[in-house]
Amino acid sequence: MTTKSSLNAAPRRFALINDRIITAPKEVVPVSVLRALASIAADQVLVRDHGSPNDMVLDDRATVDLNDGNVFYTRARCDATPPAACGSPAKLAFAVDDTFELSTAAELPFEAFMALFGLEAGKQLFRDFESPNDQPVAPGSVLRFKDGPVFYTRGGQHHDARVEITIDGVKHKVAPGKTSGADLKKIGNVPLADELIQNIGGKLTPLADDATLCIAGGEEFVSHPRCGASS
Amino acid sequence: MSFPPDQIAELQALVPGVMACREGVVSYFLLPGLQLPAGCTPSKVDALLCPTPRDGYESRLFFSQLVTSTSARNWHVTNTRIVDRQWCAFSWKTNKTGLRLAQMVVEHLCAIK
Structure with a gap:
């Protein structure tokens, strides 16, 4: 191994x-x-x-x-x-x-x-x-x-020492501390073109790829493909 | 139609009081006090997610009242009755199938952010 x-x-x-x-x-x-x-x-x-x-x-x-x-x-x-x-x-x-x-x-x-x-x-x-x-x-x-x-x-x-975060309903164990939106996408297998949004008590906060976030554990994220349009 | 428990759990993380309901053969999810993106008035409304195709849309998010937002939307449904309540909706196609429940909600909300 x-x-x-x-x-x-x-x-x-x-x-x-x-x-x-x-x-x-x-x-x-x-x-x-x-x-x-x-x-x-x-x-x-x-x-x-x-x-x-x-x-x-x-x-x-x-x-x-x-x-x-x-x-x-x-x-x-x-x-x-x-x-x-x-x-x-x-x-x-x-x-x-x-x-x-x-x-x-x-x-x-x-x-x-x-x-x-x-x-x-x-x-x-x-x-x-x-x-x-x-x-x-x-x-x-x-x-x-x-x-x-x-x-x-x-x-x-x-x-x-790792903490648990949720991305698109899937729990991931990660090291606590600073991480970027792009890194979170990698962890959650989120396509880079999709938008990652942090759910903070029901408030949805978009997270840019270059944004830095301090992971403490318990954070929840949802991605979406940004494919919607008015009809 | 039933939905995977993990998708419902993810929706509950977004809106803790989420309730499944049904009218005829169509399943809906009631999202009480759904927090709307910054810049919206009001900031919270009850909403109703129809996660299956309806009226030519892949999914629909209905609101208990009209919402004003920085992005003007075509609120073409202003008074439709579903599960014994009146609902409004703006015209928004997600243009993608296979979205999870939470992704559907986010995709619709991003139209008014």
């Missing part, structure tokens, strides 16, 4: 540079962007950590795929040796609640992953898709690095 993506949203990714978590905008990133995000001085080179004497020195003009390894360190440019073949697998960093752990295994069973981070068994683990509909990772799953290395936890034993 594997974990599923959340409504096709992109998982959050990061590069670990000198033991600092640097959030990456996407999985394939120019080295120059990582250098800028990590404020790397011009006299330093960025090196991908394979735990090998032949760790890969990255050309400033190259791009890196964080799926191939997201652990880096810097070294004085004058000490850097030309890139050589490196047969060792690159180190992989997973993050939970903004703390990281290293692994050379690209896949970890859920239970091993929880143990790696010292998380109690009752904690719910969510892969971070920056989506209001992040789904908890099920015990027994295999967590694959390439599916996204960033996670967060909620609650303790049997605690579910």
